[in-house]
Amino acid sequence: MVDFPSPSLPSRKAAELFGDPADDSEPLWFKKSSFLSSDFDPESYISDLRSFVPLESLGAELRSHLAVLKSELVDLINRDYADFVSLSTRLVDVDSAVARMRAPLADFRDKAAAFRSSLDNSLSSLRSGQRQRAEASAAREILERLLDTFHVVSKVEKLIKELSSAHSDGASLDGVNVEKDRLSNENSFQPTENGTTVRVTQSILLERIASEMNRIKFSVSNAKDLPFIVNMEKRIQSATELLDHSLGHCFTDGLEHRDEDAIFNCLRAYAAIDDTAAAEEIFRTNIVAPLVQEVVPYSQSEVIDETASEGLEEDYKKLMQCIRKDCKFILDIASIANSGLHVFDFLANSILKEVLLAIQKGKPNAFSPGRPTVFLKNYKSSLSFVAYLEGYCPSRAAVSRFRSQAVYVDFMRQWNIGVYFSLRFQEIAGTLDSALVVNTVTPVENLYNNPGKDKILTLKQSVALLESLRSCWSDDVLVISCSDKFFRLSLQLLSRYSTWLSSGLVARKARKSDPSSTSEWAINAPIEDFIYVMHDVGFLINELSGRYLEHVLHLLETCSTDVLVLVRRSISLAVSSLEASLPAVMDALIDGIAERCVEDLKQLKGITATYRMTNKLPVRHSPYVSGILRPLKAFLDGERLVYLSKKLINELLHSTTERITNRYYEMAADVVNLARKTESSLLRLRQGAQRRAGASSDALDNNISDTEKICMQLFLDIQEHGRNLAALGVKATDIPAYTSLWQLVAPEDKQSQILL
Structure with a gap:
């Protein structure tokens, strides 16, 4: 048995930091199951943990886990040690047993290989058969398509012959009808009936031929490189030319005789061969062009008639009548429900195209914005005309198609609204x-x-x-x-x-x-x-x-509500700008009138010279006072004042008199203050001289000073000025400057109350 040293436990500080319990159990972040994963990567494991686990704590935990694993391994070895030692004694004659099992396994492997080879051969044969079958099917499809194309071409040629015979029969029948018409007027309606029958028959045949030609086009488009198709190109081209010629002739004839059945069949034929432009062009040249040239004459030489009127309004009215009378029939036919004729746009590609051509060649100056009045009339008339054409569209989708046509776009582009x-x-x-x-x-x-x-x-x-x-x-x-x-x-x-x-x-x-x-x-x-x-x-x-x-x-x-709100707000801002200028205009009026009135006030400075060093006393107001408000009164009596409201006149009157009185007070205060300063200086000089001479100053004290004389005169003047203000309807007491002026010059006993 082997003993391993026990690893050191992580520090208490690290354990507390990462939530480790106080006992010896591993922390929550240490998962033993991670080591058993098949995609375990040590570097990724360490890089993931080191972001929140210190390397010292991680290393200590890993060493602790290693010690536990080694201890468990030693325990397992010690537990089964006897069986492990006796294992070698049981392995007796192992080679013989292996040789006995090898023979049947080799035989089974050979049989499986042979069977697999047989299956591969069978699969290859099946795939080859399927490929040959697909090729045969494709070849058969091409052959059937070629045969079908051949039959259809032959059928078309046969139908064209029938068409030619019907046309010749119709021509001979027309000759007979003409002869009958010469003999008797009773059968005058018969040629029309027979002619209509021939046209309808031809149109039906043409519709069938067109349907078959559509099949030919489809077949040729899918097998155009095959030699068989190449050899048939001349026949197909010849049939196409004959169809186009015959269809154009029949359609033209139907338009001339207003044969609605023949026109309907011809239009279906044009739609079948996807050649709507040809039908629209035939209608334009045979029906629309003569009508338009009667209204707006022009020549292909593009020689401009300088004498022609540039107005289009009357021309459009005539054109509307012509459209209503001579073009409505085909528009009604093209708008028949579930007819498949919605692909035609005679309004744009026939009518509008011819009208545009006529205006460009007959009245090119109508598009010129150099004469704005004529240009605008023509532009509005053109919009009305286009709106009239849109009235023939059976649905909104038709209107959208009409407006998307190149002719419509070109027509609207002629009107250079920017210029x-x-x-x-x-x-x-x-x-x-x-x-x-x-x-x-x-x-x-x-x-x-x-x-x-x-x-x-x-x-x-x-x-x-x-x-x-x-x-x-x-x-x-x-x-x-x-x-x-x-x-x-x-x-x-x-x-x-x-x-x-x-x-x-x-x-x-x-x-x-x-x-x-x-x-x-x-x-x-x-x-x-x-x-x-x-x-x-x-x-x-x-x-x-x-x-x-x-x-x-x-x-x-x-327009939308938001647009209308912006329009209203913008105009209101412009109006506010004008309103902001009204006080400045009023101020200019007041300032101008006040300047005229102040001219007479300048005479106020002469009062000082009148009463200085004299014994003269004022007894009446100065002459200049009567002229102060004279310009204002003349202004108020003028004829132009009728253009101002009473409110503005009243505001003008009070503001002007207030400004005049303010100026009056300023000038009077300057005169009085200057007089007082002068008098004070003179008084000091006199008193000094008298003291040096030993004279008494009693006599001097009993005299009225110059300042008092000036104030007495100004007092009389402002009383008259107040009466003049009252004559104009202005209360002098309502003017603060007048009150200040009164207090400046009035005697002490009259300071408290203003009496005029």
């Missing part, structure tokens, strides 16, 4: 820009002769803006497919006007002009013109928020 919008943009934006670049505001002509003055615009600049905005959404300009571009143009026009207005007001307030900008108008404009500006801005705000917005939303009513 049209560019021209309209230059026209509309150029009109407004020309009105805004002038250096003065221009009133509308005959402005005072209009009785509804509150319902009109007064300045040509504002009129140009509103007309430009309305032009963007007028029927004579708007293309609904470009409504987003026209809406953007509308916002640009409003922004341009708002910039023109705000830049002018800023320049006037700063008293600084910029030759490169459009602000000269505000600097050069007399103050009365800002009444027009105030009126027009208010009018535009009401118009844009009311009728104009509703008109735009009505035109865009087919």
